Amino acid sequence: MLNRIKIRSRLLLSYAVPVLAIIAITLYGWSAFNTAEKNVTSLYDNRVVPLKQLKTISDSYAVFIIDAVNKANAGLISGNEAANNIRQANDTIHQEWSHYTENELTAEEQRLVAETERALRSADEVIAEALEVLAGVNGSPSGRLNAIDGPLYRTIDPVTAKIDELMQLQLREAAVIRDHTTEVHAVTVSVFVIGTAALLVVMLTLGLLIGRSISQPIHNLQQMINRIADNSDLSLRLDVTGTDEISDTSSALNNMLQKMDSLVQRLSGATAEVASAAEEMSAVSSQTQQSIAAQAEQTDQVATAMHQMSAASQDVARSASEAQSAAGNADELSEEGRQKGQDNRRRLEALSTEVTQVADAIRSLAEQSQSIGRVIQVINEIAEQTNLLALNAAIEAARAGDQGRGFAVVADEVRSLARRTQDSTEEIEAMVSALQSQSEKAVTAMESGQHEVELSRDQVIEVADILERIGGAVEHITSMGTQIASAAEQQSVAADQVNANLTHIVEVAEQTRTGADHTAQGSNDLARLAAELQAMVAEFRISQRA
Known part of the structure; x- marks a missing residue:
């Protein structure tokens, strides 16, 4: 009472x-x-x-x-x-x-x-x-x-x-x-x-x-608290029969035990979910590490290819510069020949008919040369342009004779750098064959006028015409060499930028890999902590819910 x-x-x-x-x-x-x-x-x-x-x-x-x-x-x-x-x-x-x-x-x-x-x-x-x-x-x-x-x-x-x-x-x-x-x-x-x-x-x-x-x-309350502390049994409850402060404390303890029991049950479920999520995170981290390793390997391969491409672009630019120098020498020689041809051409006015035929043949040759220019425009990559220019330089050097030997050596070196463009070279060779056919027509026309001029005049006119053609070809080669050098320089700059970007990508990939390692380590630690938490939660006895 x-x-x-x-x-x-x-x-x-x-x-x-x-x-x-x-x-x-x-x-x-x-x-x-x-x-x-x-x-x-x-x-x-x-x-x-x-x-x-x-x-x-x-x-x-x-x-x-x-x-x-x-x-x-x-x-x-x-x-x-x-x-x-x-x-x-x-x-x-x-x-x-x-x-x-x-x-x-x-x-x-x-x-x-x-x-x-x-x-x-x-x-x-x-x-x-x-x-x-x-x-x-x-x-x-x-x-x-x-x-x-x-x-x-x-x-x-x-x-x-x-x-x-x-x-x-x-x-x-x-x-x-x-x-x-x-x-x-x-x-x-x-x-x-x-x-x-x-x-x-x-x-x-x-x-x-x-x-x-x-x-x-108070003794009963103390015994119950000791039982709960010794057995970690949260399902125990105190009998509350009065309305005094101790009864209120017992009711509060029962409420606290009820909340702790519910909390431990929810904590147990959450711990299991955390452990499962930690295992999944660890598996995802392992896959991420493998993907990052593969990406780093492929990035290294791309970087190596870009280094090789940059070196090749520098070689092309250097060869184009040498070709420009050789073309300049040939242009000087052709200019000297043109001046001499002009002096002799004044004496060959009587041969205007034969010269006209030769001019027609030359125009046809020029048209074929323009076709070559269109093919060059189609070929956007530097190697294709180099192939076409090397072919034109070789043709013009062959027609120039001894004066074009030095230029032919440069053309051969340029051609050796254009190994990957054989398909375009075949097309250019077909066009060169057409040019040779027209040249043969010009030769035939010139032979028909041999009865009216002396052999020396024919040779002078032919030399003048050839020098004129060589001059045009040299100018064209010089222009192409400039374009090749510019394109090679742009390609080299682009390759350097790509290389720098690849380096940044490699650094980012390395950081990502490091982050993935940390994530994997964190996942392992989380799994370990989840296991420890499960073990600690398992020490508590909780009420069984239906």
């Missing part, structure tokens, strides 16, 4: 009961002591002081008045002295009696006081007579008061008797107060002893009950 009361209320109860009991005992004791104090005060004020007053009255009659009369009658004191003593004693008697009658009197006291006052009046009459006698004595009062002694004793003895009764009454009343005070003291002591014993019993009982109501649930 106590577990339905808050611990704070129980503790307050354990404090409040003894405090209230102590307060009650203290109030009772205070009341008892107050009563005792009142009794003592009443005893002193109403019994001791009146007793003293009565004693003073009795002594005043016996000691002062009777003694003064006896001494005066014996001549021991003067009449005035005796009168003064009697008056002083009588004033004290009336004063003390007046104070006494002002006290709270009982019915018995009031009866005795009335009787005493009647006796006092009789005594006052006798005392007045004694004072008159003493007032009439001029000398020694010895023997003068014999008549007063008898009446004086007869009137004072009843007074002293009543005073004695009043004094006995005061003693009886004081005894009553004493007995009442003693009774109050005994009751107070009994109440204190019984109350203290009862308070101790109640305190011990409350302490045991409240202590057990607090310690037992």
